Amino acid sequence: MERYDFDMRVHILVVDGMFDIGLSVVLDTLVMANELATHEGTPRPFEIALVGPRRHVRTQRGFGVRAQRAAELDRPDFVLVPALGEKTPDDLSTALTRRDIGAARNHLIDWHEGGAHVAAACTGTYVLASTGLLDGLRATTTWWLGPDFRRRFPDVELDDTRMLVEQGALVTAGAALAHVDLALWMVRQVSPTLAAITSRYLLFDDRPSQATYAMPDHFAHQDPIVERFEVYAREHLRDFDMARAAKSIGTTPRTLQRRVQRVLGRTPIHYVGDLRVAQAIHRIDTTDDSIDAIAEAVGYQDGATLRALLRKRTGVGLRARRARRSE
DSSP states (O other), rough: OOOOOOOEEEEEEEOTBHHHHHHHHHHHHHHHHHHHHTTTTTOOOEEEEEESSSSSETTTOEEOOOOOOOOGOOOOEEEEOBBBBBOSSHHHHHHHSSSSHHHHHHHHHHHHHHOOEEEEEETHHHHHHHTTTTTTTOOOOOOGHHHHHHHHHSSSSEETTTSSSTTTTTEESSSSSHHHHHHHHHHHHHHHHHHHHHHTTTTTOOOOOOOOOOTTTTTGGGSSSHHHHHHHHHHHHHTOOHHHHHHHTSSSSSHHHHHHHHHHSSSSHHHHHHHHHHHHHHHHHHHOOOHEEEEHHTTTTTTTHHHHHHHHSEEEEEEHHHHHHHH
């Protein structure tokens, strides 16, 4: 294992109602990396502290966590923001107005200005985005909150297909178990070898994208026009046409554009692309059809176009994906 000559001070920001899995996964992954480093005869890379606006907090499931005050500790090298327990846009709106969340935002701004890397996962990305630090930068969040995140933080360039997005000293990760991806990313910053060993102990494979897991129709049923559009689009992936789609569901292209953008946070054409990718992934995983046949079935001119798109969206090539299926 390669050597490193520093201890990384890591603050895990804890607030009331945080998502239990997020906190425990981040903490256990970093602690395991410390223990494995010791076993390999190298120093522990992480000095870990639970830090929060309050000394005593309760997780979403009611477990008590004791936190330290920021003023009691040296400035961190890294800060991690685990997910909040809230899972709906309305509940997140309420959470972001809480006094302790406001204090947490102030800590994040102060730590970032002091030179710390700041990382957040899942709904923790809402806390980070609400500081304004992500404005003008790329970020990801949990895929099913993508439309709400775009509306709430229009100055952030959201790519909710990615599992992890690094923008200098700011890092965001996707849905709940992307906490593991985030923690392993941090381990990789001090030792790629240690990160690889830790991931093997966790039986955890690299997952660069959320696109494989996303359900593009998740929010379509919130609006009758968008719901009808989703049904039409699925039936016409091969020959989709915007004008014909609008006429078929009894509306105009302009109204359709506006309603889809409002409900799904993306254009109809982008949404159809999501459906095509989801259908292509399903066929790759469940059939032995050639990439050219799959491309034709979902509406692309040739297999090369689909190959490039899948690699861009998922970070995994066709050959690697089908190899995984046979393992």
